[in-house]
Amino acid sequence: MNYWLVKTEPNTYSIEDLKNKREDVWDEVRNHQARNFIEKMHPGDQVFVYHSGKDKAVVGVAEVVSDPYPDPKSAAEEKWLAIDLRYKNHLPRLVTLAEIKIDARLQGFLLVRQSRLSVMEVSHAQAEVLLELAHSKK
DNA sequence: GCCAACGTTGGC
DNA sequence: GCCAACGTTGGC
Numbered sequence: 001m002n003y004w005l006v007k008t009e010p011n012t013y014s015i016e017d018l019k020n021k022r023e024d025v026w027d028e029v030r031n032h033q034a035r036n037f038i039e040k041m042h043p044g045d046q047v048f049v050y051h052s053g054k055d056k057a058v059v060g061v062a063e064v065v066s067d068p069y070p071d072p073k074s075a076a077e078e079k080w081l082a083i084d085l086r087y088k089n090h091l092p093r094l095v096t097l098a099e100i101k102i103d104a105r106l107q108g109f110l111l112v113r114q115s116r117l118s119v120m121e122v123s124h125a126q127a128e129v130l131l132e133l134a135h136s137k138k
Numbered sequence: 139g140c141c142a143a144c145g146t147t148g149g150c
Numbered sequence: 151g152c153c154a155a156c157g158t159t160g161g162c
Contacts, residue, residue: 118159144157150152
């Protein structure tokens with residue numbers, strides 16, 4: 001089982017939308033590095049959901065429920081990939097980008113190092129820190 | 139509203 | 151194949 005993080009702009013699509021649908025396709029990712037991460041996803045993998053824009057925080061967790069498949073919103077020859085996600089839960093407390101940035105244990109986190117990347121892998125160590133922060137009182 | 143980072147496009 | 155111009159993302 002591996003951990004990932006996906007970004008979304010909540011005005012366009014938020015974790016509430018995913019929660020209401022229960023399950024949804026995560027598509028329209030048009031970046032090669034992000035595509036390469038999607039390619040490595042498997043059912044059962046855990047996905048942190050991050051809200052960009054106003055929130056700038058990790059807000060919840062979803063689960064991968066399909067293998068990667070051709071993005072239905074792209075031409076077949078373009079080889080973009082999509083995945084199906086199922087809403088799992090909101091974090092007990094959201095973990096802000098500001099907190100992540102000042103935590104020494106998260107220095108190498110791609111979320112900080114590559115601000116424009118929309119799908120990324122999260123190491124088990126990083127996932128542990130995120131979950132610990134989410135369960136701690138501020 | 140501005141700007142840094144980064145990807146894409148097109149002229150040469 | 152290089153690089154300037156331009157567009158987009160996303161933080162500040």
